[in-house]
Amino acid sequence: MHSKQPQPAADARIGFFDRLAEEWDTSEQDPAETVREVERCAERLDLHPGDCVLEVGCGTGQLTEWLVDRVRPGRVTALDFSPEMLRKAAAKGIDAAFLPADVCRDDLGRAEFDVALCFHSFPHFRDQPAALRNLARCLKPRGRLIVMHLHGRDEVNEFHRGMGGEIGGDLLPDDARWRDWLKAAGFDPPEISDGKDGFLLQARIMAVD
Numbered sequence: 001m002h003s004k005q006p007q008p009a010a011d012a013r014i015g016f017f018d019r020l021a022e023e024w025d026t027s028e029q030d031p032a033e034t035v036r037e038v039e040r041c042a043e044r045l046d047l048h049p050g051d052c053v054l055e056v057g058c059g060t061g062q063l064t065e066w067l068v069d070r071v072r073p074g075r076v077t078a079l080d081f082s083p084e085m086l087r088k089a090a091a092k093g094i095d096a097a098f099l100p101a102d103v104c105r106d107d108l109g110r111a112e113f114d115v116a117l118c119f120h121s122f123p124h125f126r127d128q129p130a131a132l133r134n135l136a137r138c139l140k141p142r143g144r145l146i147v148m149h150l151h152g153r154d155e156v157n158e159f160h161r162g163m164g165g166e167i168g169g170d171l172l173p174d175d176a177r178w179r180d181w182l183k184a185a186g187f188d189p190p191e192i193s194d195g196k197d198g199f200l201l202q203a204r205i206m207a208v209d
């Protein structure tokens, strides 16, 4: 007799982000300014035409079109687990694939992507080690994880603590934890820069001899 697998408890963040979706592009910083700020550090992201990119936690797709332009003829797959965020993103007519998925749980394929980019999203993943393992599986050999914030780690974490509620505990890990979790997931040691210019982490899938 088969016992039924317990379903993971629903993530309360889905409802939280669903509720924010309608106002997301108008309530905070102008999305065009966000794109300009990313553009200013584009060299450090090292994206190239032909790259296949997974944008993880794309929200309403504020960055998605910029990514598409950057990597064309490569493809961008933009995923989010908030149906309302994803609906807003998909309605923008951007030449990307939009995927309803939970990065902590859902199968994202095997060795499909050159780059997985988490822009302003990683703190919200409820099981961060599981998300890293999942992203490692869907990256190609020597594929790259990028975690990016336009503000430094302390500022991001303070902001979330101040918000409280569903996202009050959503934090960027400290360096030691990043190193442990990334190693366990099969990544090389990360390069991390953190400060007034924002937070940027990059790590490649470990080479196999």
Ligand SMILES: C[S@@+](CC[C@H](N)C(=O)[O-])C[C@H]1O[C@@H](n2cnc3c(N)ncnc32)[C@H](O)[C@@H]1O
Pocket (backbone or CB within 6 Å): 013, 014, 017, 056, 057, 058, 059, 060, 061, 062, 063, 079, 080, 081, 082, 085, 101, 102, 103, 104, 119, 120, 121, 124, 125, 126
């Ligand atoms: C702070 S928003 C950032 C959205 C977008 N990157 C931006 O900068 O406008 C974080 C996004 O991550 C998504 N998210 C959080 N946890 C997720 C998960 N486990 N799987 C997929 N998406 C998730 C949320 O639904 C939300 O859209």
